[in-house]
Amino acid sequence: MPNQYKPTPPLDEIAPHILCLWKACQNDRQIVRTLWEKHIDTERYGIGLTKFREIRESMGLQCTRQQGHTIESIHEAMIDLRQMYPKAGIREVISLLFHEKNISISRTVVSSYFAIFKPELVHECKAQCLKRRRFWAAGVNDLFAVNQHDKWLRFGLGLHTGIEPFSGRIMWICVWHSNRNPQLILSYYLDTIEELGHMLLITQSDLGTENFGIANAQTLLCFETVLDHSVNEGLYDVGNTLQNMVFCWVFIPWLQRELDAYRDRVNNTAKRCDRNKILPHGVPSLIYDSPQDFNALDFKVSHLVTLDVARHLMCSRLL
Incomplete structure (x- = not known):
């Protein structure tokens, strides 16, 4: 780790990156290296491992x-x-x-917990009934898979989801x-690429009409530029309009918060290493944001001057 005799960068500048x-479970050395390479002006500032650990602990990150x-x-x-994830x-x-x-814990402790309190789950895990399938993608932003x-x-x-499969x-x-x-599904896609500031090369979906809006918008823009948990079936009468509306009013915001937390957790957790996988191994968010660090290509299309036009045109067609 490079030594430094320059002042430490202002905390408000580096805290979001830290x-x-x-959150992506990077260790101290990896974080300091990334700060040096991508997030601080090394002509003016520097940061060493010891100083970083002081900053990290002051931020309550243990x-x-x-x-x-x-x-x-x-x-x-x-x-x-x-109770939530049995x-x-x-x-x-x-x-x-x-x-x-906010609990950082070793695998050894969790393994010991399962051996004592959940031995039946350990037995199920050793069944090894997984069937492998092959998938190929050229690089980050090559495609989105939606369903x-x-x-x-x-x-x-x-429920509807879109995944960048190269990074996961x-x-x-x-x-x-x-x-x-279709208009609702289209809004998910347009909101996402508006937040990203770029679009992908192609989209992939089944032939359902709900995905036509995404396909048409993607074509226009290119031309111009597990959950295993369900609600108790006896909770309410789905045929009762009032009960259905109250149920949705209560549960949709809660479910969306849970889904947002799930997405954030999955995107910042490295997948299990797999010798059969040729795509990059690592944290999906890091692979997606910095594909060059994983010797991968990035097919994003950054020119989005027609996004508002596409949103208006596609939504009006779907009305």
Whole structure:
């Protein structure tokens, strides 16, 4: 790690980058290296490992060893998490504890917890019934894969998601009264590329009419420029309009917050290493934001001067 005799950058300038990299589970050396390479003016400022650790601790960010959790200390948090995620494995629990409970913990402690309190899940994990499929993508922003999830439609709730499969990053995962409205689905896509400031090369979806808006908008723009959990079926009568409206009014905001938290957690958690995978290994957000660090190409189209035109034109056609 390079030594430095220059003043430390202002905290308000580097704190957002530190938090982003910390959320992506980068260690101290990786964070300092990234700050040097991408986020500070090295002609004026510098930061060393010792100084960074002081800053990190002042921000309340403690590493696994500093937190020093044991089976007993995580028991209450585990009971809370198991109610929402009863089938979560060791890797997912470690991620859940970190992102939802601010608990950084070693795999050894979680493994010991499962061996004591959930031996049946350990047995299920060793069944190894996974069937492999092959997928190929040229690079980041080569394509978005979009699709709907219909398990909740019987409750009047429609889920829709878009994924950048090269990095594994979830671009949107949204719940609403329906996932069949082309104008609504189009808004998910346009809001996403507006937030990103660029668009992808192509989109990929099934032949459902709900995705036509995305396909048409993508064509126009290019031309111009697990959830396993469901609601108790007996909770309400889906055929009762009033009950259905009240149910959606209460649960849609809550579900969307849970989905946003899920997307944030997945996007900032490295996938399990797989020797059969030729796509980059790492944290999806880091792969997506810095594909050059993973020897990958980026196919984003940055010129979006026609986005407002596309939004107006496509939405008017879908009315």
